[in-house]
Amino acid sequence: MRREGRRISQGKYLVSLTSTLTPATTTTRFAPLRRRNDPTRKTLLELTLARESIERLLTTSKPTHIPDLRDRLHRLPWLPHLTPQILDSSRLLSHFLPKLLSASDKLVPWDLKLDAKELLNKWKSGDLSGDPLRGVTEPSSGGRGRGFDSSWPYARSCNVPGHNGLVVGQWFPLQITCVRDGAHGEMEAGIHGTKTHGALSVILSGGADNTGSEYEDDDLGSSIFYCGTKNSKNDGVATRATQYLLDAEKKKGVVRVLRSAKCGSRYAPDVGIRYDGLYRVTGKIPMGEEREAHYRFTLVREEGQPPIRCAKDWEGERRPTKYERNWRAGEGKMLGMEM
Incomplete structure (x- = not known):
C-alpha cells in the first residue's frame, strides 16, 4: 500500500521521504530549502501539491480526489516565477501530466484531461509565463490600443486549418490573445x-455589421446560423470576410468557432472568449437584396469532439474557471488566489 510522502527540514535542506508502490523500498530526495521571502517558494508548493494530487487519484482510484485535482490543475496556469529548472524538478511535464492523460477515461474525467493537455501543450512549447496577457503590450498614452511584443517567441500562426494546437474549452481574456x-x-x-x-475561424460576438444592422445570428450549440458581412457599396460583390465563408461552404470546410461573452447565447462564456471546437460550413441562404451580397451560413459542429464547456450549474467542466473569471473581475489582478 502506498504511503504519503513526509517532508522534514534538515539544516539547509528539505528532505522528502516518499515510499514507492512497495512499502519496503523508500527513497529519500533532497531539495534546497527555500526561504519564506523566496518568490519561487509558493510556485514550488503549488507544483508539489498538484503532483501529489495526481498521485493520489491514480494510486487510489477514488473519485473523491477529483475535485482537489481539478482545482490544482486550474491553478497551475497562473504560476509566477516558473523556470525550466523548477518545472523539470517537479516531473509534471515529463511524467505526471502524461500519466494523467494516459489513464482510463473512467477514472479521469474528460475535462481534467483537456485541462492537462492544454497545460502540457503550453509548457512543452517553452511558454512558462503565468500572465494571461503575455506577449501583449499595454495601451500607449497616445491612444493606441494593445499590440504585440515583438520579442515574444511563442506566438502561433493563425493561418493553419483545424484545431491548430488548441483544445476545446481553451479560454482567452481578450481577442488579441486569440x-x-x-x-x-x-x-x-x-x-x-x-x-x-477560405474561412479558418469565426468569433460569435453579437453586435452590428458594417452598415449598422444587428447580425441575425442564431446559436443552437451544435449548429449555428452565422451571418457574413454586408457589402455597403451595393455592387453585388461579397466582402472579403463573406468570400472566405463562401469558399469554405463550397469546399465544405471546417472552421474554428470561438464564442465571446458578448454574443448573448446560452452557450457563451461568462467573460472573455472560449474556443468551442470545429464546425463545418454546410450551407447558406441569401439575406436581403442580391446587390448586398449578404448571406447567413449554416455551421454544424463536427462529431467526436468534447462537449461545449458552458455548463452553468456545475463548476467542474465549465470554462472559464473560477480563477479565469476572478482575473477578469479584478481587471488583471488575481482574486481569491494568493500567489
Missing part, C-alpha cells in the same frame, strides 16, 4: 481566413 495563440487572425473582425483555405 490572435497571439493562433486561434483567430483578426484583432476586431469576427471572420478570419485565407484565399487558399
Whole structure:
C-alpha cells in the first residue's frame, strides 16, 4: 500500500521521504530549502501539491480526489516565477501530466484531461509565463490600443486549418490573445481566413455589421446560423470576410468557432472568449437584396469532439474557471488566489 510522502527540514535542506508502490523500498530526495521571502517558494508548493494530487487519484482510484485535482490543475496556469529548472524538478511535464492523460477515461474525467493537455501543450512549447496577457503590450498614452511584443517567441500562426494546437474549452481574456495563440487572425473582425483555405475561424460576438444592422445570428450549440458581412457599396460583390465563408461552404470546410461573452447565447462564456471546437460550413441562404451580397451560413459542429464547456450549474467542466473569471473581475489582478 502506498504511503504519503513526509517532508522534514534538515539544516539547509528539505528532505522528502516518499515510499514507492512497495512499502519496503523508500527513497529519500533532497531539495534546497527555500526561504519564506523566496518568490519561487509558493510556485514550488503549488507544483508539489498538484503532483501529489495526481498521485493520489491514480494510486487510489477514488473519485473523491477529483475535485482537489481539478482545482490544482486550474491553478497551475497562473504560476509566477516558473523556470525550466523548477518545472523539470517537479516531473509534471515529463511524467505526471502524461500519466494523467494516459489513464482510463473512467477514472479521469474528460475535462481534467483537456485541462492537462492544454497545460502540457503550453509548457512543452517553452511558454512558462503565468500572465494571461503575455506577449501583449499595454495601451500607449497616445491612444493606441494593445499590440504585440515583438520579442515574444511563442506566438502561433493563425493561418493553419483545424484545431491548430488548441483544445476545446481553451479560454482567452481578450481577442488579441486569440490572435497571439493562433486561434483567430483578426484583432476586431469576427471572420478570419485565407484565399487558399477560405474561412479558418469565426468569433460569435453579437453586435452590428458594417452598415449598422444587428447580425441575425442564431446559436443552437451544435449548429449555428452565422451571418457574413454586408457589402455597403451595393455592387453585388461579397466582402472579403463573406468570400472566405463562401469558399469554405463550397469546399465544405471546417472552421474554428470561438464564442465571446458578448454574443448573448446560452452557450457563451461568462467573460472573455472560449474556443468551442470545429464546425463545418454546410450551407447558406441569401439575406436581403442580391446587390448586398449578404448571406447567413449554416455551421454544424463536427462529431467526436468534447462537449461545449458552458455548463452553468456545475463548476467542474465549465470554462472559464473560477480563477479565469476572478482575473477578469479584478481587471488583471488575481482574486481569491494568493500567489
